[in-house]
Amino acid sequence: MSAEDRRSVGELLLDSELAARDVLMDADEVDGAAMLRTWGEVVESAGDLWDSLPRPHMSTEDADYSLMAQLQAMNGHLMRAARGRQWPGEGDPDERLLRIAENLTRASDLLTRRRDSPAMSPEVRADLGAARARLVHTLYIGAHGVHVTLDREVRNMQARRAAVRFPERSPGPDYPNQLEFQAVSRTRDRIAAFEQLAGSYVSRTYPHALEGEHKPPPQADRLRQALATWDVQAHRGLSRSPSAENIFLAAQTQMMIAQGGQVLLRAAGQAGRIDADLYATRVGPAMDNAHAAWSNLSRSWSHLMPPHALVSADRSLVEAANEVRAAYRDVAYDRTRPADAIEIADRVDLSATAQTVQQSISSSVDVAHVIGHATHAPDVRAPARLLNVRAQQLQAERGETVDTPSGGWVTAGEHVNNAPAVLPDLVREELQARTDEVAASTSVAMGAASSLETRTSSPTGTTLSGRSHQDRTVAPAAGSHSFGPQPHH
Incomplete structure (x- = not known):
């Protein structure tokens, strides 16, 4: 495998790993049926990737090599048993699990196209072990997330069944029948067995198998190019197709960009590439406010989004967002944790990177205005029931100052079918207010960042790097453990 292949496969695996953590974080709120419908694809894709990796020849590694065949056999029977049942039935996939399956398939395709490197050098062998x-x-961790979700559904079913205590009382429409209850509980137990088997391998290999993982240096200008491409795609996508899903993705991605910018500028300050005091007293607080504003806007849109919403987002927009996330991780992430300032300074020219972040802050101001314009587009729609619930919440927050429209927030037909409905004025006003806050805060951040001057060397004339400052301790960069669209609630 070439260095380029290793980088691509490694990034796809890391993205899948972090997406699985998102699944676990959201396990208490997502739909178990959607997760099970998608879980089979995840395991099949993982098996294809496992088979695409060059097979080890050492007997100690061969002992664990049959694990994936066992997991696939368990998954295959589980999926066959689920077909034709009332539960999980037909329906939408789970967005995060679908993203994992797509990533693993892409990694497998990449390796399949490059089967001309059979040599098992120590570097390649270490990468394979890490992969x-x-x-x-x-x-x-994906199986654990599915198990937690199914266990919650079993307990909810038990509670609903226990609530029907009188024979003469007719069960409600959400009362689970015996066959559905058995299907969910048996599936939960089988997923738990899958989790335990995978866990036995993890306990022997993770995370120490990552210690030999080869990480090539980041590509020159990758972050700058990724941000520029995102900016173009955000303008095009929101202008051409101002859907709720595209706006939601744009808000999530801009939130991630603001967060990543904070990490990199903080590192630049610690490395002496920008004025650390100016960052701490002016730029940092302004970026904190901008990040909070983007987070609030993303959260407001998340109230209107079903779990699988981003499946319907513009693919060019999704790909651009994924590349931005991967570019930030390439610079500011180290295997299983965020990189610190020393590690970041070793990888990139922090003076040039600080200028790239400044440009992204300026671009974000205009993206905020584009989102504001898209929010008023008449074609922007969201599921009727989510819109109705959100409008009622906003009405309750504002009290008597808001009256329910005579026809309701959505029509009766839209509510019954949960059809896509036009945003009620009350909801649209809240989204626009959040967008205005973003535009104002990003403008302030742009002004603050414009005062930063990058330096080609630190004030002492030395270079901050892991090689020349082995004993120097720098606080880890603050921020989330994953750069990317955050799980919505």
Whole structure:
């Protein structure tokens, strides 16, 4: 495998691993049926990738090599048993699990196209061990997320069944029948067995198998190019197709860009590439406010989004967002944790990177205005029931100052079918207010960042790097453990 292949496969595996963590974080709120419908694809994709990796020849590694065949056999029977049942039935997939399956398929396709490197050098062998460890770890935490979700559904079913205590009382429409209850509870137990088997491999390999993982230096200008491409796609996508899903993705991605910018500028300050005091007293607080504003806007849109919403987003927009996330991770992430300032300074020219962040802050101001314009587009729609619930919440927050429209927030037909409905004025006003806050806060951040001057060397004339400052301790960069669209609630 070339260095380029290793970088691409590694990024896809890391993205899948972090997406599985998102699944676990959201396990208490997502739909178990949607998760099970998609889980089979995840395991099949993982098996294809496992088979695409060059097979080890050492007997100690061969002992664990049959694990994936066991996991696939368990998954295959589980999926066959689920077909034709009332539960999980037909329906939408789970967005995050679908993203994992797509990433693993892309990694497998990449390796299949490059089968001309059979040599098992120590570097390649270390990468393969890390790849297998990450892959099974993804299945392990993903299975745990599915198990938690199904266990919650079993307990909810038990509670609803226990609530019907009188024979003469007719059960409500959400009363689970015995066959559905058995299907969910049996599936939960089988997923738990899958989780335990994957966990046995994880306990032997993770995270120490990542210690030998080869991480090539980031590509020159990758972050700058990714941000520029995102800016173009955000303008095009929101102008051409101002859908709720595209606006939601744009808000999530801009939130991630603001967060990543904070990490990189903080590192630049610690490395002496920008004025650390100016960052701490002016730029940092302004970026904190901008990040909070983007987070609030993303959260407001998330109230209107079903779990699988981003499946319907513009693919060019999704790909551009994924590249931005990968570019930030390439610079500011180290295997299983965020990189610190020393590590970041070792990878990139922080003076040039600080200028790239400044440009992204300026671009974000206009993206905020584009989102505001898209919010008023008459074709922007969201599921009727979510719109109705959100409008009622906003009405309750504002009290008597808001009256319910004579025809309701959505029509009766839209509510019954949960059809896409036009945003009620009350909801649209709240979204516009959040967008105005973003535009104002990003403008302030742009002004603050414009005062930063980058330096080609630190004030002392030395270079901050892991090689020349082995004993120097720098606080880890603040921020989330994953750069990317955050799980919505």
